[in-house]
Amino acid sequence: MQLGVIGLGRMGRIVVDRTLDAGHDIVAYDVAEGAVKSAAEAGAEPADSVADLAETLGDEKRIWLMVPAGEPVDAALEDLEPFLDGDDVVVDGGNSYFEDSVRRAETTSAAYLDCGTSGGPAGAELGFSLMVGGPQWAYDELTPVFDAVATSPDGHDRMGKAGSGHYVKMVHNGVEYALMQTYGEGFELLHEGRYDLDLEAVARTWNNGAVIRSWLLELCEEAFREEGTDLGDVADHVAGGSTGTWTVQEALEQEVPVPLIYQALGERFDSRAENRFSRRLANRLRYGFGRHEVKRE
Ligand SMILES: NC(=O)C1=CN([C@@H]2O[C@H](COP(=O)(O)OP(=O)(O)OC[C@H]3O[C@@H](n4cnc5c(N)ncnc54)[C@H](O)[C@@H]3O)[C@@H](O)[C@H]2O)C=CC1
Numbered sequence: 448m449q450l451g452v453i454g455l456g457r458m459g460r461i462v463v464d465r466t467l468d469a470g471h472d473i474v475a476y477d478v479a480e481g482a483v484k485s486a487a488e489a490g491a492e493p494a495d496s497v498a499d500l501a502e503t504l505g506d507e508k509r510i511w512l513m514v515p516a517g518e519p520v521d522a523a524l525e526d527l528e529p530f531l532d533g534d535d536v537v538v539d540g541g542n543s544y545f546e547d548s549v550r551r552a553e554t555t556s557a558a559y560l561d562c563g564t565s566g567g568p569a570g571a572e573l574g575f576s577l578m579v580g581g582p583q584w585a586y587d588e589l590t591p592v593f594d595a596v597a598t599s600p601d602g603h604d605r606m607g608k609a610g611s612g613h614y615v616k617m618v619h620n621g622v623e624y625a626l627m628q629t630y631g632e633g634f635e636l637l638h639e640g641r642y643d644l645d646l647e648a649v650a651r652t653w654n655n656g657a658v659i660r661s662w663l664l665e666l667c668e669e670a671f672r673e674e675g676t677d678l679g680d681v682a683d684h685v686a687g688g689s690t691g692t693w694t695v696q697e698a699l700e701q702e703v704p705v706p707l708i709y710q711a712l713g714e715r716f717d718s719r720a721e722n723r724f725s726r727r728l729a730n731r732l733r734y735g736f737g738r739h740e741v742k743r744e
């Protein structure tokens with residue numbers, strides 16, 4: 448199959464490499480010229496614009512977008528739109544908000560597949576887990592590409608209609624936040640607790656047969672091995688948060704309690720805040736009601 452790939456960063460480049468390895472022909476475009484050159488060296492046909500990519504693909508275009516969520520997806524679709532018709536298929540493999548994907552499916556001339564992608568850069572070797580929403584015929588049509596990009600045929604499936612792929616990925620990320628938080632809490636207690644423990648050894652032992660073994664726990668083991676048991680100079684600051692915020696907003700809308708995910712998201716926001724106003728006020732209120740000493744800067 449001939450596939451156009453737009454967005455050749457950490458994730459898009461893996462789509463390119465794995466589909467090339469599976470014998471597909473790739474036309475590659477990115478706003479960063481160096482990324483296009485590098486993909487061309489790997490065997491892709493370079494394009495110097497979205498229009499060039501669309502023209503190179505000819506009829507029945509199959510295109511995979513792997514650009515940052517939000518405006519870049521709309522920009523790529525706007526540039527593609529004059530070249531698209533109902534026989535074409537566009538996959539958005541990024542972390543788009545599911546309602547944006549529903550809107551894009553309704554307004555794009557091509558069949559639109561929203562594809563939640565999990566596995567990160569490690570997917571270069573292992574392949575990804577792909578959660579796909581959109582028309583069945585388009586999913587069937589792109590199955591050889593999904594087979595190449597995913598871990599195996601079991602590593603991808605159609606979740607349902609438009610938006611469902613990114614909806615499932617959104618919830619996946621909420622679960623990811625809660626798992627990260629609970630591993631963090633357990634290791635913090637072990638680190639601060641009664642025994643002088645080698646946390647890499649703990650993680651390695653848990654990863655070998657324990658109930659709580661997982662890939663995230665393997666990444667904890669890697670972190671302790673590479674940074675040291677006290678995590679060296681790794682900062683007390685966690686970035687990101689958009690997908691977890693969407694998960695919590697959706698849970699509120701559906702009246703589904705997700706206290707662990709909410710708490711994990713809150714901890715992430717808290718990690719970026721210095722001098723929390725609520726704590727300062729609590730400090731002052733204790734003076735108000737009990738004449739307790741106010742600690743001052
Ligand atoms: N990095 C990760 O572990 C994962 C990322 N994702 C999602 O995959 C998508 C891509 O992520 P990464 O590859 O990590 O990002 P990245 O920042 O490594 O790559 C994005 C690429 O898109 C290009 N780009 C931006 N706007 C463009 C445009 N309008 N036209 C053409 N190219 C454009 C950039 O130059 C860059 O090369 C994002 O939606 C991200 O949330 C999903 C799962 C895991």
Ligand SMILES: O=C(CO)[C@H](O)[C@H](O)COP(=O)(O)O
Nearest residue numbers: 542565620687688689690691
């Ligand atoms: O989707 C992912 C993992 O599953 C990506 O790593 C994503 O970039 C995480 O972003 P955030 O920490 O902001 O949720």
